[in-house]
Amino acid sequence: MNEYFKIAWxxxxxxxxxxxxxxxxxxxxxxxxxxxxxFQLGVWNNIIEAIVHSYSGYxxxxxxxxWDDKTFDYSMSFDRSFxxxxxxTEHVRKVIPRIxxxxxxxxxLKTKGVIVYGIDPEKEDAMTKLSLKIAKGHFLHTDDHxxxxxxxxxxxxNLSVGDTLVLIGQGYQGNSxxxxxxxxxxxxxxxxxxxxxxxxxxxxxxxxxYSAQGRISSLVIDIDKSMNMKSVATAISDKxxxxxxxxxxxxxxxxxxxxQYIFKKASEIVILFILYLIVGFIAFGTxxxxxxxxxxxxxxxxxxxxxxxxxxxxxxxxxxxxxILGLLSGIAGSIPILYYFHLNPIRVTGETATAYAAxxxxxxxxxxxxxxxxxxxxxxxxxxxxxxxxxxxxNISRLDVSRSIKS
Amino acid sequence: MxxxxxxxxxxxxxxxxxxxxxITAKEIVKKANDKMEGLSNESNMTMTIVRxxxxxxxxxxxxAKGKELSLVLITDPAKDKGQTFLKIKNEMWNWVPGIxxxxxxxxxxxSQGWMESDxxxxxxxxxxxxxxxxxxxxxxxxxxxxxxxxxxxxVPKPEAVVVWGSIIKWISKGSYFQLRSxxxxxxxxxxxxxxxxxxxxxxxxxxxxxxxxxxxxxxxxKTTVTINKILFNKPVQDHFFSxxxxxxxx
Numbered sequence: 001m002n003e004y005f006k007i008a009w010x011x012x013x014x015x016x017x018x019x020x021x022x023x024x025x026x027x028x029x030x031x032x033x034x035x036x037x038x039f040q041l042g043v044w045n046n047i048i049e050a051i052v053h054s055y056s057g058y059x060x061x062x063x064x065x066x067w068d069d070k071t072f073d074y075s076m077s078f079d080r081s082f083x084x085x086x087x088x089t090e091h092v093r094k095v096i097p098r099i100x101x102x103x104x105x106x107x108x109l110k111t112k113g114v115i116v117y118g119i120d121p122e123k124e125d126a127m128t129k130l131s132l133k134i135a136k137g138h139f140l141h142t143d144d145h146x147x148x149x150x151x152x153x154x155x156x157x158n159l160s161v162g163d164t165l166v167l168i169g170q171g172y173q174g175n176s177x178x179x180x181x182x183x184x185x186x187x188x189x190x191x192x193x194x195x196x197x198x199x200x201x202x203x204x205x206x207x208x209x210y211s212a213q214g215r216i217s218s219l220v221i222d223i224d225k226s227m228n229m230k231s232v233a234t235a236i237s238d239k240x241x242x243x244x245x246x247x248x249x250x251x252x253x254x255x256x257x258x259x260q261y262i263f264k265k266a267s268e269i270v271i272l273f274i275l276y277l278i279v280g281f282i283a284f285g286t287x288x289x290x291x292x293x294x295x296x297x298x299x300x301x302x303x304x305x306x307x308x309x310x311x312x313x314x315x316x317x318x319x320x321x322x323x324i325l326g327l328l329s330g331i332a333g334s335i336p337i338l339y340y341f342h343l344n345p346i347r348v349t350g351e352t353a354t355a356y357a358a359x360x361x362x363x364x365x366x367x368x369x370x371x372x373x374x375x376x377x378x379x380x381x382x383x384x385x386x387x388x389x390x391x392x393x394x395n396i397s398r399l400d401v402s403r404s405i406k407s
Numbered sequence: 408m409x410x411x412x413x414x415x416x417x418x419x420x421x422x423x424x425x426x427x428x429x430i431t432a433k434e435i436v437k438k439a440n441d442k443m444e445g446l447s448n449e450s451n452m453t454m455t456i457v458r459x460x461x462x463x464x465x466x467x468x469x470x471a472k473g474k475e476l477s478l479v480l481i482t483d484p485a486k487d488k489g490q491t492f493l494k495i496k497n498e499m500w501n502w503v504p505g506i507x508x509x510x511x512x513x514x515x516x517x518s519q520g521w522m523e524s525d526x527x528x529x530x531x532x533x534x535x536x537x538x539x540x541x542x543x544x545x546x547x548x549x550x551x552x553x554x555x556x557x558x559x560x561x562v563p564k565p566e567a568v569v570v571w572g573s574i575i576k577w578i579s580k581g582s583y584f585q586l587r588s589x590x591x592x593x594x595x596x597x598x599x600x601x602x603x604x605x606x607x608x609x610x611x612x613x614x615x616x617x618x619x620x621x622x623x624x625x626x627x628x629k630t631t632v633t634i635n636k637i638l639f640n641k642p643v644q645d646h647f648f649s650x651x652x653x654x655x656x657x
Contacts, residue, residue: 106508166508167506168508174461174463175487176490176503176522178503
């Protein structure tokens, strides 16, 4: 058997051009698909990371049942030791407490339904970079009793920094919530839907307002790398009483974004599929050409006594060598290019850049510097090539020796 | 001769029975209602809202005159203290001192519980209409909680703006206490039951001082009202029931 490998290896270098041509097809396929996927995944990852960071965070812990009914009946108690326990989990960067509830905001004769966020100003800013979105005024500090309101809301209520906002709501355990709050800052949020109705105050101010001392709506968990999300979520689920708490990730909390992501991915797979199809046909064509070219050679070998099966194995191994050559060189060729763009991502300019900046997304087209998809692409292309090399094997088995020698 | 005496006797007896049946269902209800309200009243009450996982008590002072005017001041707990509610005819206002705002109750808020209790805003506004807006029928008598009661069925008049399909009341004979009321919606489903117990002497009359409102389909949930003190027919001016007074009353 070893003989076959040696012979096959020598065989392929007999006709360098043919070998390199066939390997070149494999190289192109792998090289292009890796680069394309690298950019696709990179761009999407960038967008998702920015949006997830500024709203729901990657993972949240709530009291069980909270997400379906965001009232204070489903709040959880704010426990330092519990928070420290979560923070100690591997890959967890920060744990941020939040209160999220509803209220009616009023100024003058106008009233509007708003979402009230009770936040820990420092921790919240570290993750969501909220302070960068301030249009007027100053960010909250820890003991503030003022509020920050979103842009469109301030326009509707005709309020600017220093004015008073009236808030009425439904508190914890039937308590009524009402209070006057000075406006400390106006925040411009990129999403018009949110810009219409956000009111930010400190956690303690929110707890006071809603008579919910010592309670929070959710713990937001910031992780170091997005790819660790699933493992962190599982680790936290194991640490917490599943009857009391629910652990959710952004795919469950921001369903529309996730669906957009899936849809985009699906359409990109379709494009990739078309690419593979084309490459597959080219590879097939090349292999077919190569096989037919060597018909006389095969015929003679069979005529002098080599069994057809052995010949098939030999040719099979030759093809494998060529394809692996192409595959490895494709990967090797793409890695330096990926690395270059990893260090110097393409900068986005113009309208796209402004749109990106508004959403807090880094204005770049980066690549994803992870091995996963590179290996995936390699495997897929390899399988494709194996399939297309079935032709020569079939051809050999059907070889009409005498006719081929004469041709 | 005997025949004439018999006829006269029968006429007399029938007259007696007729007079005994003089009191109509409507009058029973009216008597029961007047007993709790008088021409005017001033009271101190505690309302407790009971839920499966928590409980909350509110103390309040209340003034009422006739069927159309009422003013309520919350005295406890501290967060709600100073809030006042004014009812004039079919309209209700709420003064919230914390935000210095007067809020008028909208029709859309009618089905909400007053201060998150099982006593809805609509219930409060339409309390006194049980005499005028309904057709009353005496359907029988029964011993309820050890007391002989009239059982009266109230069905809203066609033009009445009322949420109930029908109400069944158990009103005690003689004392005219509304010991129990079952409220049914238009699909004849029981929505809530009100019971009153703990009869005590208050001012010039005996009345039940402990009222429970129990929603039919919510286990572990009810609202109780305890009348701590009530004075009847103390003279009070109409202008007492005003938005200005809402802001200043203590």
